[in-house]
Amino acid sequence: MDLSPEICSSLCFFCHLHQDILNFVTVISPYSLYLHIPFCTHRCGYCDFNTYAGLENLIPAYVDALIREIRYVATTSGTRLPVHTIFFGGGTPSLLPVDQVADILDAIKQSYDLELNTEITLEANPGTLNLEKLQGLKQVGINRLSFGVQSANPEDLRLLERKHDFADVIQAVKWTRQAGFDNLNLDWIFSLPGQSLASWQRNIELAIDLNTEHLSLYALSIEHGTPFKEMSSRGLMPLSDPDLAADMYEWASAQLSRAGFMQYEISNWAKPDLDGKPLACRHNLQYWRNLQYIGLGAGAHGYVGGMRIANTLAPAVYIKKLRNGGSFSWPRTPATATAEPVDSSREMDETMIMGLRLVDEGVSKDDFSQRFGAQLGTIYADQIKKLAVLNLLEDAGNSLRLTERGRLLGNQVFIEFV
Ligand code: SF4
Structure with a gap:
């Protein structure tokens, strides 16, 4: 029996089996909201995300458009959708002033049913923060932060074109705790060109010393269309050694386990909560469990209403489309570029x-x-x-x-x- 909604939707009114299955995805599981903030002060050489440097002047209009899209989805869905995680990703969401983060969260609260303990994460670059800003973010409802650390080694950070140094990271973590955050992730990258096992081991030791709740470790991936790809194609960047990358991964995994972290995903480790379960990123669990999430913002992707949705990429076009509005049926919005049914x-x-x-x-x-x-x-x-x-x-x-x-x-x- 093929149970895809497109094929047997005419039976669904009577079919308890299919109704139960639809309920599993659409009713029992609350939604996650992903909000894309496509602005950075500098575009790093390895980055293939939909993000732009030098367009910060668009931020106020972009926030206005994002709020329009938040309301558009809520209105066309015809119901107050339950939401249990919100994720400000980028780009560099920490470039947004606190009052704009507050305006976005207010719009979400007005339009959706937020669970009491909704996880609200904001990605941040360590060099873009200060204590006052962190206190402000905490006050408006952000309860989880994710810092792009990548490495403690100045050579690595220079290669990656990151604008912070490790002193900025130590300071940012300190301020985060002072501001009252108790759920903090640090992103690290391994298998960098020229990186030795000893240098990576030092990174992991420093990561453990920072005593955060969560760590994400990713192998560098050289993506098409990036300056790194261009350099590596011209033989100007040493290729990473897969055996060394495996040694780095295994060493980190063993060391983090000894330090009390629980690995719950290929690239993610978390400390246990009071029940002994890993303090996982609940937003990312939604992706890994293949449950529904709504993607809002330029280039954002969503999986909702049985469709994979992708938004238009350029921030200026996104702003224009949301200003123009128009009539689009759920789960499409004026910003939708593609909507592909998933059988x-x-x-x-x-x-x-x-x-x-x-x-x-x-x-x-x-x-x-x-x-x-x-x-x-x-x-x-x-x-x-x-x-x-x-x-x-x-x-x-x-x-x-x-x-x-x-x-x-x-x-x-x-x-x-x-
Ligand atoms: S800061 Fe992050 S999102 Fe921005 S360009 Fe660098 S890697 Fe990409």
């Missing part, structure tokens, strides 16, 4: 690929059958058998998850589900 087969594949990133939780067999009306072990019998023989995937009773070896070779696993 149930693709939704299943995406649920596997995203869910297997959760190294401990994996993909829950019960959630899968409740959502799709089919058994995970039946749909993916061939893939599971093949990957289990290669010691990349294991049956953990109620779930399917990566083995230790599978964490290092994740792409080899994910490709089987495409």
Whole structure:
């Protein structure tokens, strides 16, 4: 039986099975809101995000447009949507003045039903903060911060064209605590050109000393269209060594575990909360569990109403489109560039690929059958058998998850589900 909404929507009024599945995604699960702030003071050589330097003069008009889009989605959805996480990503959201962050959050509170303990994260660059600003952000409702640290080594930071130094990071963490934040993430990058294992180990030791609740560790990826790609194509940048990258990852993983961090995702570690569970980023869990999120802002992506939505990229065009308005049906807005329906087969594949990133939780067999009306072990019998023989995937009773070896070779696993 094909359960995709497009195919059997005429039956849904009567079909309890399908209704239960739709309820699982649309009613039981609250939404997440992603707000893209596409401004940076400088565009770093490795960055392929939709972000722009030198357009800060557009920020007030952009915030106005973002608020229009927030209200547009709320109005066309026809109901007050429940929301449990909000994420200001970028770009550099910490470039926004506190009163503009407050205006955005006020618009969200007026239009959506926020859960009592809604996680509200703001990404920040350490050099863009001071104590007063952090106190202001805390006061208007931000309760989680994520700092782009990348490295403590000045050579690495110069190579990455980051404008802060490690002293800025230490100071920012100190101010964060003074301002009353108790949920702080630091992003780090490894496998940098010229980076030694010893230099990376020093970074991890310093990260542990900063005593934050959460750490994200990413291997540098050289993306098309970036100056790094151009340099590496011309042989001006040493290629990273995959064996060294694996050593860095394994060393960090073991060291963080000794320091009391719990790894819950391929690239993410968190300290335990009072119940002994990792203080995970709940917003990102929404992505990894393949649940619905609304993307707002220039270039933002969403997964909502059974569609993958992508917004127009350029901030000036985004502003114009929201000013012009127009009539678009949920979940589209005037800023929507593409809206691609996701059929149930693709939704299943995406649920596997995203869910297997959760190294401990994996993909829950019960959630899968409740959502799709089919058994995970039946749909993916061939893939599971093949990957289990290669010691990349294991049956953990109620779930399917990566083995230790599978964490290092994740792409080899994910490709089987495409
Ligand atoms: S600060 Fe971050 S978002 Fe901005 S250009 Fe650099 S890497 Fe990209």
